[in-house]
Amino acid sequence: MTRVDVLVVGAGIIGLSSAFHVKRLCPSCRVLLVEKHPGPGHGDTGRSAAAFRAFFTSRTNMALAASSIAFYREVQEREGFDLGMRFTGYLFLLTEEQHQALAPVLEELRRRGLGYRVYSPEELEELLGLRTRPGGEEAELMQLPGIDVGVLAENAGIIRPERLVEYYSRRIGEMGVEALYNTRVEKILVEPEQPLGVPGEPLPWQKARVVGAATSRGEIRADVTIVAGGAETPFLLDPVGVDIHAKPKKRQVFVIRADRPELRRLLHAEGFNSLGLAPFILLPKGVYIRPAPEDNAFWVGASDHLGRPFSWEPDPQPEEHFYEYGIYPVLHNYLPAFENARPSSAWAGFYDISIDGQPVVLSEPGLVAAAGTSGSGIMKADAVGRIAASLALGKKRAALYGGEEVDASILGTRSRRVEEERLVI
Amino acid sequence: MTRVDVLVVGAGIIGLSSAFHVKRLCPSCRVLLVEKHPGPGHGDTGRSAAAFRAFFTSRTNMALAASSIAFYREVQEREGFDLGMRFTGYLFLLTEEQHQALAPVLEELRRRGLGYRVYSPEELEELLGLRTRPGGEEAELMQLPGIDVGVLAENAGIIRPERLVEYYSRRIGEMGVEALYNTRVEKILVEPEQPLGVPGEPLPWQKARVVGAATSRGEIRADVTIVAGGAETPFLLDPVGVDIHAKPKKRQVFVIRADRPELRRLLHAEGFNSLGLAPFILLPKGVYIRPAPEDNAFWVGASDHLGRPFSWEPDPQPEEHFYEYGIYPVLHNYLPAFENARPSSAWAGFYDISIDGQPVVLSEPGLVAAAGTSGSGIMKADAVGRIAASLALGKKRAALYGGEEVDASILGTRSRRVEEERLVI
Numbered sequence: 001m002t003r004v005d006v007l008v009v010g011a012g013i014i015g016l017s018s019a020f021h022v023k024r025l026c027p028s029c030r031v032l033l034v035e036k037h038p039g040p041g042h043g044d045t046g047r048s049a050a051a052f053r054a055f056f057t058s059r060t061n062m063a064l065a066a067s068s069i070a071f072y073r074e075v076q077e078r079e080g081f082d083l084g085m086r087f088t089g090y091l092f093l094l095t096e097e098q099h100q101a102l103a104p105v106l107e108e109l110r111r112r113g114l115g116y117r118v119y120s121p122e123e124l125e126e127l128l129g130l131r132t133r134p135g136g137e138e139a140e141l142m143q144l145p146g147i148d149v150g151v152l153a154e155n156a157g158i159i160r161p162e163r164l165v166e167y168y169s170r171r172i173g174e175m176g177v178e179a180l181y182n183t184r185v186e187k188i189l190v191e192p193e194q195p196l197g198v199p200g201e202p203l204p205w206q207k208a209r210v211v212g213a214a215t216s217r218g219e220i221r222a223d224v225t226i227v228a229g230g231a232e233t234p235f236l237l238d239p240v241g242v243d244i245h246a247k248p249k250k251r252q253v254f255v256i257r258a259d260r261p262e263l264r265r266l267l268h269a270e271g272f273n274s275l276g277l278a279p280f281i282l283l284p285k286g287v288y289i290r291p292a293p294e295d296n297a298f299w300v301g302a303s304d305h306l307g308r309p310f311s312w313e314p315d316p317q318p319e320e321h322f323y324e325y326g327i328y329p330v331l332h333n334y335l336p337a338f339e340n341a342r343p344s345s346a347w348a349g350f351y352d353i354s355i356d357g358q359p360v361v362l363s364e365p366g367l368v369a370a371a372g373t374s375g376s377g378i379m380k381a382d383a384v385g386r387i388a389a390s391l392a393l394g395k396k397r398a399a400l401y402g403g404e405e406v407d408a409s410i411l412g413t414r415s416r417r418v419e420e421e422r423l424v425i
Numbered sequence: 426m427t428r429v430d431v432l433v434v435g436a437g438i439i440g441l442s443s444a445f446h447v448k449r450l451c452p453s454c455r456v457l458l459v460e461k462h463p464g465p466g467h468g469d470t471g472r473s474a475a476a477f478r479a480f481f482t483s484r485t486n487m488a489l490a491a492s493s494i495a496f497y498r499e500v501q502e503r504e505g506f507d508l509g510m511r512f513t514g515y516l517f518l519l520t521e522e523q524h525q526a527l528a529p530v531l532e533e534l535r536r537r538g539l540g541y542r543v544y545s546p547e548e549l550e551e552l553l554g555l556r557t558r559p560g561g562e563e564a565e566l567m568q569l570p571g572i573d574v575g576v577l578a579e580n581a582g583i584i585r586p587e588r589l590v591e592y593y594s595r596r597i598g599e600m601g602v603e604a605l606y607n608t609r610v611e612k613i614l615v616e617p618e619q620p621l622g623v624p625g626e627p628l629p630w631q632k633a634r635v636v637g638a639a640t641s642r643g644e645i646r647a648d649v650t651i652v653a654g655g656a657e658t659p660f661l662l663d664p665v666g667v668d669i670h671a672k673p674k675k676r677q678v679f680v681i682r683a684d685r686p687e688l689r690r691l692l693h694a695e696g697f698n699s700l701g702l703a704p705f706i707l708l709p710k711g712v713y714i715r716p717a718p719e720d721n722a723f724w725v726g727a728s729d730h731l732g733r734p735f736s737w738e739p740d741p742q743p744e745e746h747f748y749e750y751g752i753y754p755v756l757h758n759y760l761p762a763f764e765n766a767r768p769s770s771a772w773a774g775f776y777d778i779s780i781d782g783q784p785v786v787l788s789e790p791g792l793v794a795a796a797g798t799s800g801s802g803i804m805k806a807d808a809v810g811r812i813a814a815s816l817a818l819g820k821k822r823a824a825l826y827g828g829e830e831v832d833a834s835i836l837g838t839r840s841r842r843v844e845e846e847r848l849v850i
Binding site: 196198207208242281329355356360 | 582628
């Protein structure tokens with residue numbers, strides 16, 4: 001049996017950040033990280049679309065993302081540790097109706113000093129080769145709306161998750177956090193504070209707490225266990241009666257090589273940032289395009305709502321028809337540069353979708369759970385880790401990077417105090 | 426293939442009430458109720474503790490419970506349909522600390538005209554034979570707190586679920602709602618509004634809606650499907666990507682016959698109501714006692730939090746040790762009348778626990794889901810059914826019994842606007 005002060009379950013980006021901040025706040029704590037994969041970031045962290053934006057309507061979402069992005073920027077620019085961050089911007093392509101609906105939100109964001117730029121249809125046509133009025137039989141059948149305006153969020157862009165994973169895992173190694181890979185958590189352990197040795201403990205009248213985990217390498221006991229299992233978190237917490245209020249949903253990302261002049265021109269579009277790169281583009285109907293300049297490619301995907309299941313499987317595979325029928329028809333109708341483009345590769349992972357699209361960080365005696373990042377975990381990981389670490393160390397408040405303090409219970413389920421997010425992809 | 430206007434899945438109390446109110450609001454609608462059991466109310470509705478209270482701190486909870494109770498009272502007193510309602514009251518037994526913490530809440534309830542009475546330890550000792558200061562080795566080991574005050578909520582009591590089920594099912598029969606029992610829903614059907622016949626439909630860019638259900642008796646198509654599957658709701662909705670944000674947790678109820686003078690005296694305790702019956706009693710540590718005068722018995726149970734799983738099984742069984750170690754030690758230490766009392770029978774069912782202990786009624790295109798009643802479904806069923814029916818019929822507002830109108834989206838997940846409930850059992 002191993003005994004530690006803080007056990008962190010999961011070496012995805014949330015677990016890594018949590019372990020880092022626990023050790024930073026409590027250098028004398030013995031912190032142990034366990035992960036079923038052979039290394040850090042091998043799960044859904046590495047299967048994301050790897051983009052970031054400090055552009056949300058929920059103040060909480062904004063604080064989480066903006067402070068995390070500022071921290072990553074500091075790491076890259078001051079510490080000189082390349083995270084592959086590129087401030088390409090996020091371009092929302094909107095109908096006039098959507099723009100009208102968002103107008104008060106954008107006004108509020110402007111007041112808060114969140115820079116954005118507005119593009120006319122003519123500018124979008126010129127800079128991206130965008131068909132703002134897609135026509136033809138297919139476009140009509142699909143009821144593809146016309147695009148009347150582009151809104152570019154400037155404090156936004158792309159990042160390389162494997163570099164961020166490398167940063168945190170290197171730092172926690174230096175700080176003395178122990179890590180056990182290839183180690184599967186079989187069960188979170190709950191015990192009464194004063195065990196009696198009778199059946200069914202903890203009994204309803206007993207004060208119970210989480211005391212660690214049973215793993216494939218034996219029992220690990222801890223004062224506090226931080227569960228950061230991403231989309232698999234419910235499988236660990238349901239058996240102990242804790243509801244993280246998040247569910248797994250498959251995400252698929254397809255890689256399109258910029259192997260012809262039209263796509264190369266699009267990838268290196270001018271007019272959006274000082275890098276001469278296309279921004280992260282949000283087309284109507286939930287289709288998104290991420291520039292991947294290091295691969296001379298684009299990553300494309302689509303969010304969906306009603307109809308596709310909440311479910312989990314150990315080795316999710318991308319589905320050819322999801323690209324062919326789900327993404328391509330939208331893609332090529334708006335951006336003819338993608339005409340006949342087919343993916344050269346693809347992967348699938350899981351979103352971990354919470355009740356409101358914002359992360360969940362809850363605490364119970366001996367337990368902190370951090371999950372539900374809903375597809376924006378990387379861009380908020382530093383802040384989520386700070387909040388999880390603060391709860392694990394019994395603090396009422398958490399200091400985000402840059403100094404803003406938040407109530408550490410803000411992302412809990414019963415204690416939740418987050419605002420509605422209206423800039424949803 | 427059957428075609429109806431409104432399909433209701435589940436003939437528990439929520440499904441019955443929903444079907445009733447749909448048909449009441451839309452007499453010309455063809456409404457079909459399907460249920461896997463051989464009759465109505467055969468699931469968790471019939472396995473509850475069957476009590477009610479119009480005594481909550483959340484205004485929403487209050488409106489749901491108070492209006493439903495008023496409706497049931499009307500049914501029993503004006504329509505002359507006996508629901509077995511008895512206004513025994515709900516007696517919360519509190520420590521001074523708990524009482525202090527609840528003081529502002531009680532003050533607010535008083536201002537809202539919610540009648541309650543306060544009992545001193547001496548009165549409780551005299552009226553119930555309560556040991557307000559349980560002593561001895563076991564009580565000390567268990568850290569059983571002393572009871573300093575009793576708060577009796579007056580608009581509260583017990584009800585017979587099978588009578589309420591009978592009322593609704595008789596009424597919907599008279600009104601022309603069709604019911605199919607022994608009919609299992611295999612799948613909720615989601616289709617694009619304009620199908621193309623390609624793989625993977627509905628595709629992410631397509632407008633999709635729920636169009637009915639595949640059942641063991643074939644496909645049933647409906648303009649709107651109301652899913653009221655209680656604790657099983659996630660099994661129906663997860664496959665179509667709708668999260669009801671509620672999970673099943675086992676509940677157990679044990680029957681103790683009042684077969685000796687001390688227990689008979691307790692059952693017929695004076696001083697709490699005009700019926701000369703013991704109130705529904707909430708002891709510390711989550712143990713509750715429901716008078717069951719028609720059986721000359723008490724029903725006892727205990728709520729629990731950390732440690733017992735969220736899980737579901739088709740035929741849950743009560744666990745002997747749950748009574749013996751989980752309930753009895755609390756019971757007999759406070760109420761010596763239960764000394765050596767053992768259950769004559771018992772049953773188990775499932776709570777359907779939502780994020781905040783209040784019901785969930787959400788809508789998606791073609792779908793309404795009503796569940797998450799968290800152990801207080803019967804006492805709120807009429808209001809929940811009215812809200813579900815209003816959403817199913819495309820109304821923005823729902824009129825509760827007595828005339829209060831609420832926004833029909835108030836119990837949704839994304840649109841949720843409920844206040845924290847602080848009178849939790």
